[in-house]
Amino acid sequence: MRNLFYKKDLSGGGGSFERKLGLLDVTFIGVGAIIGSGIFVITGQAAATMAGPAIVLSFLLSGVMIAIVALIYAELSSAYPVAGSAYSFTFASLGEMFAWFVGWNLLLEYGVATAAVATGWSGYLRRFLENSMGINIPHALTGAFNPSNGTYIDISAFSIVLLIFVLLAIGIKESARVNTVIVFIKLIVLSVFVFVGLPHVDFNNLSNFMPFGWEGVWHASSLIMFAYLGFDAISTVAEETKNPRKNIPWGLILSLVLSVVFFILVSFTLTAIVPYQELNVPDALAFALYKVNEPFAANVIALGAVITITTVMLVMGLGFTRILFALSRDGLITKSLSELHPKYNTPFKATILGGIFLSILAGLVPLKTLAELVNIGTLFAYLMVTVAIIVLRKQKSMKPEFQMPAFKILIPLSFVLILFTMAGLPFETWVRFIGWSSMGMAIYWFYGSCQTNC
DSSP states (O other): OGGOOOOOOOOOOOSSSSSOBBBHEEEEEHHHHHHHHHIIIIHHHIIIIGGGHHHHHHHHHHHHHHHHHHHHHHHHHHHEEEEEEEHHHHHHTTOHHHHHHHHHHHHHHHHHHHHHHHHHHHHHHHHHHHHSOOOOOOOOGGGSSSSGGGGOHHHHHOOOOOHHHHHHOOOHHHHHHHHHHHHHHHHHHHHHHHHHGGOOOOOOGGGSSOHHHHHHHHHHHHHHHHTTTTTTTHTTTTTGSSHHHHHHHHHHHHHHHHHHHHHHHHHHHHHHSGGGGOSSTHHHHHHHHTTTTOHHHHHHHHHHHHHHHHHHHHHHHHHHHHHHHHHHHHSSGGGGGGGOOTTTEEEEHHHHHHHHHHHHHHHHHHHOOOOOHHHHHHHHHHHHHHHHHHHHOTTTTTSSSSSOOOHHHHHHHHHHHHHHHTTSOOHHHHHHHHHHHHHHHIIIIIHHHHHOOO
């Protein structure tokens, strides 16, 4: 049993990868992951069914919690710039068993998020093809497996995930270049939405500001947590970053600040130009501009969403492969998945496995189910990281270049906000989370722990 609580020494850092990424690269990796399906898709659905125009408050509530967690990640990353993110931090503080549990749920976060984002991407692609080019994809190929509705696979979501993982297999710097270009496009597209939408603001749409009460705001904040996911993916590329003790913390902070500003502007504009009841659609931003008779701008948004949501899949897929790599390198799963390609210096076997599994998931499972499942796995990882920093601060080996402010105030607040947000998720999500966690612990008990300790 003592072996289950073996703690890994991270003071030596990593070193398996070439360091190719600068501050702009890691900042845009964060922005590329954060601004995506959450703002383009989940915002409309959460406003229509949970919060109404008060979705802005839901973004603020989640934003406060995420900001505190980001400061925790910034400090830990500046002290231990290694691949693995929350998994590695937990391994160093609480031991192997807890680390596996966190790593298993990080696979859930990054993997299922990749699939979830792909389904949002597919919705915008169909809207663009139908309205701009008159192309209609056969109904059977436009949605998750649901024979009663006549859909069997979302072929667009399935295909894009496969393409994303091909790019990830080619190399980190190449992936980062693509991500940086697309993030610029993304920020322009969202600015167009706000600029074109603001003249159409109708304050009558905001008169019933909180139709579902504070409970609706709470439940919506638990769902739109999905919009903030991805900032922690920055810490998974620490071993591939130049001067990681400085660039990783600043990348975390800058990407989150930039994303929050756009979330508030876009969510306000969206619910002010169209009645919230009409926003339960997979392409809310484009839909809203069509409703206010701005078809050209709507087509720009639809095409922009197709292009820019790609970065979220790219970064989430990157995080998935790096967590899988870290688990493999530590012997908790088969060692072959940590093998690097001799030419591209990427964990190509982990990338191939992820591409196949996640493309199937993207094609067959509905978006809302995926989003809720991602959120609870991620929140658990955030909870463990909050515990980890308390333990690691007591170790002499921890010498961070960045320290979070107001530690004694923000850490208890972090616990309260994370647990509060987790409590707002549906009962069915908790059941799925328990099932996933039980499966993970069974794998650890019968394989992972024996590989490292037997």
